[in-house]
Amino acid sequence: MDTKMADHDGDRVRIILWYVPRTVSIAFIKCLSAIEGMEVWCEAFSYAGMARRQYLDTYGKDIPMEYKGNEEEAHKGAKLFERIVRSKIEPDRIVYGNLKERFEASTSKYVISKEMFIAFPDEKARRYLPSGCRHVFLIRNPYRVFSSYRRAIYEQLKSVGLRSGDPHDRESFDLRKDDPSIDPNTMFVGLHEVWKYIREKVDSNAIVINTDDLLTNPADVLSKFCHETGLPFSESLLQWDASPDVVKTWKAAGNDVIMSAxxxxxxxxxxxxxxxxxxxxxxxxxxxxVRQLAEDAMTYFQEMDRFKI
Incomplete structure (x- = not known):
């Protein structure tokens, strides 16, 4: 079903914001949090996808997609992922069926969910893709993405005791094989595959934003984005409250997972x-x-970049 919303008449707006790490996605949704009536979901389905991967790697089988009757399995999946984020994960928030039901039941005027491709990597997961959404994809030059991501993931792993932080360990860290949360080799190819799927099956007018354009000319990109999605644009979106308190209102896999990362x-x-x-x-x-990952990703980035707003 094509979810293009050409005529915006005050109806509710639902958006899935797809991204790869280091594409300014957190600042983007913090900006949009200033819109009255906005409800933000931060990687809720992505955490379900990552917990699913951890569960499969550990137990050799897929985690149940529904919570009722599978509480014990969901609890085990949450515990597996807690060792990486070092924050409490709520078992009922990493199960696809629960998440879809809660997202679609929201009564907020505007809802946006920021997700990685790993949230819905296959047909089994895509059965739980919320309906009635516009789809927006954040991209950025792969060299910028992977150089920044390498620094961030290493610091995160060091902070939870999974890396030592000494110079030799930092230098020998290889992003291609040492990331326990996601496989960086699949970031751009995974995003590209989901983008093709969404365009063909769900939203033929899926939006692409190169976030270097957003950083260079935020007024122009934000106004186009709001026009395309039906969100209200105002100059207030160009400057927002620096306090992190709004983050506490976002829907996530745990109450503290965002602040802990x-x-x-x-x-x-x-x-x-x-x-x-x-x-x-x-x-x-x-x-x-970083160089190899960026070179391998460039074709996927360049194809999507041709469709940017």
Whole structure:
């Protein structure tokens, strides 16, 4: 079903915001949190997808997709993922059936859910994709993405005791094989595959935003985004409250998982506006894992970039 909403008449708006890490997604949804009537979901389905992967790797079978009658399995899945995030995960918030039901039952005028491709990587999971949504994809130059992601994931793993932090360990860390949460090799190919699926099966007018454009010219990109989705645009979206308190209202897999991921979110949750992008880092100074991942991802990025607003 095509969910294009060409005529916005005050109806409720539902958005799935797809992203790869380091595409300014947290600052983006913090900005949108300022819209009256906005309800934000932060990676709720993504945590379900990551817990599903942990469960499969550990137990050799898929975690149940419904919570009722499968409470023990959901509890085991939550405990597995807690070791990475070092924060309490609520078992009923990592089960697809519960999440879909709660998302679709929301009475808020506007709802946006920020998700990685791992949230809905296959047909089994996609049966739980919320209906009636516009779909928006955040992309960014892969060299920027992976160089930033390597720093952030290493700091996150160090903060929970999974890496030592000494110079040799930091240098030997290989993003291609040492990330226990997701496989970085699949980030762009996974996002691209979901984008193709959404365009063909769900929302033929799916929106693509290159977040370097957003950082360079936020007024132009935000106004286009709001026009396309039916959200109200105003100049107030260009400057928002720096307090992180709004983050506490977001729907997530646990009450503290966002605040505990400081290596990823510390700057964004205290943001008050979009800052211009930093200059590119010379490619020859990047680590080998970052260069290879970026080179492998470039084709997928470039195809999607041709459709950006």
């Amino acid at each position: 400081k290596a990823f979110y510390q700057t964004a949750i205290h943001s008050s506006r979009f800052l211009p992008p930093r200059p590119d880092v010379p490619r020859e100074t990047l680590s080998p894992d």
